[in-house]
Amino acid sequence: MSERPDLLHDDPAGRDATSPRPTTIDRRRAEHRDPARLSSTTDQRLLDSRGPADWVHSDAWRIQRIQAEFVEGFSVLAEIPRAVTVFGSARTSPGHPDYERGVALGGALARAGYAVITGGGPGVMEAANRGASEAGGLSVGLGIELPFEQGLNPWVDLGVGFRYFFARKTMFVKYAQAFVCLPGGFGTLDELFEALVLVQTGKVTRFPVVLLGTEYWGGLVEWLAGPAVDAGTISKGDVELIHLTDDIDEVVTIVEEGFREVVGS
Template sequence: MIEPKRRQGAVILGGREHAQPTADQALLQRPTKRDWSQEDPWRVLRIQSEFVEGFDALNNLPPAISIFGSARTRTDDPLYAQAEDIAGRLVRAGFAVITGGGPGVMEAGNRGAHLADGTSVGLGIELPHEQGMNDFIDIGVNFRYFFARKMMFLKYSQGFITMPGGFGTLDELFEALTLIQTGKVTHFPVVLFGSRYWSPLVAWIRDTLEEGRFISPGDSDLFVVTDDPEEAVAAMGEPRQVWTD
């Protein structure tokens, strides 16, 4: 029987070590014993190293678009083929493609970019059960901390194309919308691909949030809903170099 393994930054944990909490979990819980390697000031150095590694790996990346979506999408699902198609179109439009580096929609996005001879990037994350990087990544960075990984998506992407997905996809979507709404990022198009999946959420945003004045008028226009891969790519605009120095 093959023992489960998971990656923690540059380290692979198996056997009894696999039962250790993830870095995010350890950061957010109060330790029951004091150990210098578990103290928050020490963790600051780990966090700093993640930012340094991410910035160093992605600094010369061409203009890029991030594709988000479910890790559980099967290769025979039409959604997989659509994500692959969108990624290929993005490459032909002059973009690199960034995903979370895992299976499902993420693999489809990396595959489409790779097969189109573009730059295919995967930003992985430590999870309790090893998800692993897919086989279609040209540049891969694995993170311990979700917030460091999110920074890389936002810093190095010109826009997001969000396919159907679960809690993680919704988290990434609403973080992007919040930063756009508050002016923390500018000129940042967001596409929700798959109207059947997204329509109930969009209706709730417009009928409950906007009508109830929980968001401002026009905030529901911060994203585009489409079923057309060509329209999704066109919504990203023209590639523009983002200087990171």
């Protein structure tokens, strides 16, 4: 599939594509951008063991907030159609080849009948959400409270905000039939390896994990297949859990085959 050279076009419904759809649910967006909260995050305060002993009492009450995040995530996402989670760098600018590839991927997945789930931020996440939204599919964003968070990108149709990374990660896995990773940094690597561990250990139903971009990801896969396997820290079968490609049509085929395998099992 060729990548789309022109990302701006007239919407079939008569809406200018430069004016993205408003989000239908954009929870806690104001909280993400509250200047009073920028010095720390909820995760940081939960995990910080420093300070007075009153944490023994306050942390117990945080359980209710954590429970509320799971309940909200489950209730909002329970009825979305089959979906694919797309990860990638928040630092990628519009017009960059990876951004355009993200738009093309989001569109291809939407046309194949999949909702597209991202972290809801800018960069590659925005691109995948944009492609899905422009193609008429469901564009989902799962935002996270960060000191530098910008809120959900404007191409998210259905958004949920989270304070805790672990609650958000559960939603990425629970409601996806596959993971696709475009070039990204620590956050993308974190999600990639967490997904691989869950599949490797049988904690989740086996589903495809695809790396889109051989030039970027090839060295990582070579290291896993070479030094890591040679050291005995992983097996050759573990490396085979990863699909590496530059072809968006192949991504969709891998996702479809994985979905049929699960449904038929």
